[in-house]
Amino acid sequence: MKRRKRILAIALMGMVCILPFAACEKDAVSNELETAVDEVETVVDQETQFITKYFLGDAVKVRLEEDGTYSLAGSDARLFEDQLADSPDSFEENPEPQDSQAGLGLGGGVRKWPNSTIVYRISGLSSSVRSELQKSFDEWTSKTNVRFKERTNESNYVTISSSGSNSNSGVATLGVNGSRGFIRLGTRATAVVIIHEIGHTLGYIHEQNRRDRDDFIIINFENIQNNAVDQFYKSNSATLVTSQFDINSTMMYGSYTFSKNGRPTITDLNGNVLPRRQARISSLDIQGTNSIYPPADDTGGDTNSCDGVEAWSPSKRYFVGDRVTYRGSLYERDFTRWNFIKRCG
Incomplete structure (x- = not known):
């Protein structure tokens, strides 16, 4: 044993x-x-044998969890296999913008939530944890542009459920992961922990x-x-x-x-x-989140103008949320790649 x-x-x-x-x-x-x-x-x-993988270009020790995700020696931040790589060469700090579907499987990939909205579904939480979860939602929405929407038929969403642990604890996957993302909370989880786990869901490392x-x-x-x-x-x-x-x-x-x-x-x-x-x-x-997640657009208007947006430069360092034009298209910087917005003109 x-x-x-x-x-x-x-x-x-x-x-x-x-x-x-x-x-x-x-x-x-x-x-x-x-x-x-x-x-x-x-x-x-x-x-359990820890193995070396590369995350965001850095060598890290990870172990495979029972649910198929990877943790850093028990970290509360969970990674999927396609967010890790076998060498540092698969990560580029300033990648060249590519077409809309290119680069989705790049090692180290972390993606932010579209339209500054976390879509979620709740499964099996007690009333007390649900209350703490609502406090956590309120903390983020009252001070940042981040919003929360209960899932109807969206393909990108995070499942918030109980881990079954009798503790004030939590684990969360990093960024948007289609339907695979999750936040799992202990049966005594409080807003102190849940607010932190939402940060991981937004794509933030420690x-x-x-x-x-x-x-x-x-x-x-x-x-x-x-x-x-x-x-x-x-x-x-x-x-x-x-x-x-x-x-x-x-x-x-x-x-x-x-x-x-x-x-x-x-x-x-x-x-x-x-x-x-x-x-x-x-x-x-608050400052960092609002720079990454701008106000959500529900007006149906065009907020994606190419006018005045500078062309991408291989020598410039970009931050999440920055926009550039490249070969006649508009792109927005994500955590590890450029997202195609639209063709210009």
Whole structure:
């Protein structure tokens, strides 16, 4: 029989109190670790072999889950096989725009939701989790252009269901994945966790995986559980949502996430633990989301004019939501490719 070890992790936690007294600091850490039992709970099979794949051009350790998706050593962000690659060569940071159906199967592909609208179906959630889910919807819709629509006959949608775990936890696939996408929530999931999982559905990776993270935080690898080290990899190729690193982002891990010894795995540059996560998105989450997801268009008018749009340049760095013209067509930048909009003129 395979040996199993229960790994307890905090997805969105920080410090309980910040007072200049040792006793308060001790209580804060104690409360953090107690909360860890409920925040994210996953089982890692010690005999499972992790394999190396490439995601957004970076080598990552992944393992195949029972549902056919891949996780980063138990991460709550799940990837499908066609979002991974066997070599870094299949990822281009600034790919050449192609026709509308080209490039859909490129390794590392992450796609955003059309018309800034997440289409969803709910399956098997308790009334309490549904209430927390609605709070999470409200947080995103009240502050960003993102909207939520219950599925009727749409082909692109995410299924939100219970994972069956008696915990405040969740996992989610990354970006739009046709009918395969999902968010799975523990039976005690709260808005703190659900808001974060919606971020993954929107296509966002964890904040501490940004290429510029070392300018803002310290990763204490000596305090990280052995099987979770790959959770803290640094992506050199991921398209950034915002122009600067955001400690307060809903996508940021807490200071004690995957700690093996009760000491912080993440601190700021001065060695201080990060603020406790709240059931809200940060100002930079809002700014970045609204740059990627513009207001939805329900008017039926033409908002896709080619006039004044610059031509694509191989030497320029683009961000999600940027538009270019190329060989007589209009394109919009997605996370890992260009989406064809229309022919110009």
